[in-house]
Amino acid sequence: TKKVILDVDTGVDDALGILLAIRSGEMDVLGITTVNGNVSLEQATKNTCKILQLLGKEDEIPVVKGADKPLMRQTYFEHRVHGSDGLGGALSDMEVHKTAAEGHASDFIVDQVRQHAGEVTLVMTAPLTNLAIAVMKYPELIHQVKEVIVMGGVVLGFGNVTPTAEYNMYVDPEAAKIVFQAGFPALTLVGLDVTRKALLTDEHIRLLGDSPISRYIQESTADYMKRYYERNGVKACALHDPLAVGVALNKELVTTRHYYVDVETRSELCDGQTVCDFQNRLSKEPNLHVCTDVSADAFLELFIRTLRA
Ligand code: BDR
Ligand code: CA
DSSP states (O other): OOOEEEEEEEOHHHHHHHHHHHHTTTTEEEEEEEEESSHHHHHHHHHHHHHHHHOOOOTTSSSEEOOSOOSSSSSOOOHHHHHHTTTTTTTTTOOOOOOOOOOOHHHHHHHHHTTTTTEEEEOSSSOOHHHHHHHHHHHHHHHHHEEEEEOOOOOOOOOSSSSOOOOHHHOHHHHHHHHHHOOOOEEEOOOOOTTTEEOOHHHHHHHOOOOOHHHHHHHHHHHHHHHHHHHHHSSSSOOHHHHHHHHHOOOOGGEEEEEEEOOOOOOOTTTHHHHHTTTTTTTOOOEEEEEEEEEEEHHHHHHHHHHOO
16 A cells, blocks of 8 residues: 555545545555645645544544645635535534644654655645645655655646636645745646546446445535536536546556646736746756646546445
8 A cells, every 4th residue: 555645625626535545445544634725724624524534534544734824825715616615515514523633734744754755645635835834844855755746737728716827826826836846756747637637427426326425425516516517518527636646546547748847926917827848948857747648537437436335
């Protein structure tokens, strides 16, 4: 099994990523770190605890709280997509008895990576604030993690918050810039270019059968799908964060190319845009393995097989 830390702003699709990671049986989830994003830090933490309770894993996996705001900016919640609670109204009457562990997410990341040098995969499916703080506190981190998978950005397509920016980049572009420029030898970007192809449909949900988990998935994705339909005209929803977990499980699900990528932080119009230097115009060393294509059917098959009743 792979040692992983999931960093989340739980969120409908973050929750699906957590379910996929834990149910895969192939990941030793050392902990889940939370951050401000889709919802507040407190709400993201509570949602994460609920998902662990749904899985019956609340006593095994620690949840550690991180940044309650972006490094330098006001925050921007995504309640229109994930509902005011972040889970699309699902699990609203679940009593939460799990609480967050002591300490800050950035310290948890550093401690775990030091303890298991060369073995830990970081799967980041939220604004990158926690990892940016971790790298600033402990620059050696870049040589001690096994790899980093980031759900975020878009290199050839359009944004999902502004015309050019994807949500996780938009919320904390300074953090993303720090992470991208930190020098991680193995950093994979799972952006909207590929996550928009990983679509969950009603038919898939039917294939999940009947179980507490499938009922949860159906309930939490109902409004998320509606919103996706309004925006994109497709009756489905994109499995952004679960695809990042999928890539951590199996690299062969995607095609990657090694490019130099930077994040815009000083433009009124384009902040949070991920700029990919396809033709090496800047003569910089490539820093990211950018996903350019995905075997969506193979990923959906993995998702359903792992989560079905
Ligand atoms: C990303 O933004 C969030 O709203 C989702 O949880 C995902 O991490 C997609 O752009
Ligand atoms: Ca997320």
